[in-house]
Amino acid sequence: MKRDRDGEWPPASGPGAGETGPAAGESPHALVVGGGLAGITTALILSERGWRVTLAEARPRLGGRATSYQRGELTVDNGQHVFLRCCTAYRGLLGRLDAGPESGLSVLQERLDIPLRAPDGTTARLKRTGAPAPLHLAGSLAGYGLLPLKDRARLGRAALALRFTDPADPAVDAKGFGPFLRERGQTASAVDRLWSVISTATLNIDPDAASLALAAKVFRTGLLEDNSGSDLGYAAVPLGEIHDTRARAALVKQGVDVRDATKVLSVDADRTVRLRTRDEGELTLRPDAVVLAVPHDAAAGLLPDGVRRPFAALGHSPIMNVHVRYDRPVLDGPFLAGVDSPAQWIFDRTAAAGLPGAGRYVAVTVSAADALIGRPVAELRPLFEDELKKLLPEARGASVEEFFVTREKQATFRQASGSAALRPGPVTAVPGLYLAGAWTATGWPDTMESAVRSGISAARAAQEHFVSVHAHRNGARA
Ligand SMILES: Cc1cc2nc3c(=O)[nH]c(=O)nc-3n(C[C@H](O)[C@H](O)[C@H](O)COP(=O)(O)OP(=O)(O)OC[C@H]3O[C@@H](n4cnc5c(N)ncnc54)[C@H](O)[C@@H]3O)c2cc1C
Structure with missing residues (x-):
């Protein structure tokens, strides 16, 4: 292989250090x-x-x-960041900085497990087993309650096609991910309620515009080739x-x-x-x-x-984060993915941000935020408070103690079809x-x-x- x-x-020295350092005396x-x-x-x-x-x-x-700043007693990340087990180089850097999961500074799930909820209360869980890929997801997708049975039955067709799509092929990069999915029988709800949950979070662009090559890279390396590739990680500190x-x-x-x-x-x-x-x-x-x-x-x-x-x-694509402090717990786990909602990923950052007391601090990620990033807080606040009440039943009786927004207009380059050549x-x-x-x-x-x-x-x-x-x-x- x-x-x-x-x-x-790369190891610092010794066998495997690669190309060797400059000769002695040269610096x-x-x-x-x-x-x-x-x-x-x-x-x-x-x-x-x-x-x-x-x-x-x-x-x-x-x-x-990928940094933080101080806001009163909160240490706030400029945006919630996650990584996957397949991110070997970034995990290598964490190790080099003594910040890997064993240090307590970061978390890496033992097995992929993502709870999802729609505003109408429907839920699902994207969870893997120890079976070899891609069978490790079969049970979870078969029971994926956010999609009707007929949509679930077609997921395998697109997954199989992605598995044989070469991310390095320029012709693949010229295509959009959305059209590729539709050509393989994926309905609008399958795109919105499953594929886009992953592709928008990782590519920061609407599936229709997203490079098929980059989408294939994400799904192949993360989900389809190795059963542990998509186990999710994030920082446990700012x-x-x-x-x-x-x-x-x-x-x-x-x-x-x-x-x-x-x-x-x-x-x-x-x-x-x-x-x-x-x-x-x-x-x-x-x-x-x-x-x-x-x-x-x-x-x-x-x-x-x-x-x-x-x-x-x-070019660039924006990411917006909405930060909300509640007077009580509102999430029953470390995070939740929202579907059919602008609140795409909701993370409990209370401990990481150093917030004392009974209140809770959640950071909500909005990727591909072109339509929302320019709106004032006065408009965003009622919109997101309402969305969060729909997604988090516990938020319905909670008081919002603080609400603010971080905007990264140039969060990533625009990962559109045709971008690989640039x-x-x-x-x-x-x-x-x-x-x-x-x-x-x-x-x-x-x-x-x-x-x-x-x-x-x-x-x-x-x-x-x-x-x-x-x-x-x-x-x-x-
Ligand atoms: C809100 C948000 C959420 C994100 N979520 C995720 C996620 O969940 N997972 C993930 O893996 N990635 C995520 N990303 C993307 C990730 O943060 C970036 O891909 C990565 O941090 C880029 O690192 P970089 O070193 O290439 O560039 P940068 O982080 O942009 O670093 C470039 C540096 O160069 C400095 N600089 C610029 N010009 C000069 C100059 N003339 N002289 C000196 N210094 C200069 C800048 O100040 C900057 O510090 C997210 C990004 C944002 C903004």
Whole structure:
């Protein structure tokens, strides 16, 4: 079987460390631009390989789009984040930061188990058994109470077709997920009440517009190829505790020069980089490697003139989170998926956010939030309070103590059909200049997993280039 090197967090040293570090006495300098998960990963790996690494992050905190902020006594995530057991690279990063499930900082279900409810009170449970994939879901889908029997009977046809759909095929990427499902007999309710629950959450776009290739990647890797792939995980603490505090400590321990509140202003074709530092001063560096681990539009703005940047057309899709504090428990588990409702995923974040007392704090995720993200709180509040009363019977008698909204207009790139062709690999036309970020060509949707994979690939590309240039120079000298 082909080894999935990008899915493995590379060992720091010893056998398996891969391409080996720079030779003794040589200590090349890398500037990693962007302190999101892609930049953190690149910086850690290059540093472990013997590079001197500077990490420049424009904001005062690390973690990029997967982070937290303080609001009174609550530590609020900018948006609820989940991962799956198949996210091997992100789980590798959690392990590297001592933040895996065994640390208590994150949770990973032993077996996939998602409770779902519709506003009319109908419920279902997406649950796996220990049977081999795809039989591990057969019982759960056969009893999926949110769909009539005739719809359930047809689910297998689309699942089987997805299992044989190649996510790497450009012709597949040119197609939409919605049309593919309809062609395979899936009704509008099957799309809304089952397929979209997973595809909208992972691809952040309506199924009709979503790339079939990315949908096939999600369903194949998560649900259809391995029985444990979709076991669900999430942080048990604020995201910032892992992606900022823990990551920063690991980077500093590793010797990385972490410069937050430091913005890269320009990168020239000879790798001369201008930065604006925390104290508003300017600094110029000329490192051996520059890794742009920034969002795609920021990368398009920083690349030197003459370098192609088709990815500037990737666009964005928004995610909105609605945050509600109740005076009492309203959820009878850690989370619930809502169907036929704008309240798509409801997570109890009381303990994670550090809220004391009997009250409860829930975070509600609205992916592909194009229609709602621009609406004022005055409109969103009655809408969501009402929806939550329909989905959570316990909320009907509860008082809302606080209601606020976080809006991420550029949460992910627009994962539409045709987007794969726009995603670049880590190597650019400028020697020593690399790209990383969840939007680059990892084959994964714009997720934490994709970000970490992109960081692994960029670090590997920088390392291989450096080693080959030096082997060439040393050969020329001999
Ligand atoms: C609300 C929300 C919910 C999400 N839910 C999930 C989920 O459930 N599961 C999941 O896996 N993914 C989820 N995602 C997606 C996930 O957060 C991203 O895919 C991932 O964090 C991207 O990491 P990154 O390092 O590629 O980019 P980013 O996190 O965007 O990091 C890039 C960094 O570069 C910095 N930067 C930009 N320009 C400069 C400059 N000129 N100089 C210096 N620094 C610069 C930025 O400040 C930023 O910190 C969600 C995203 C959002 C917003």
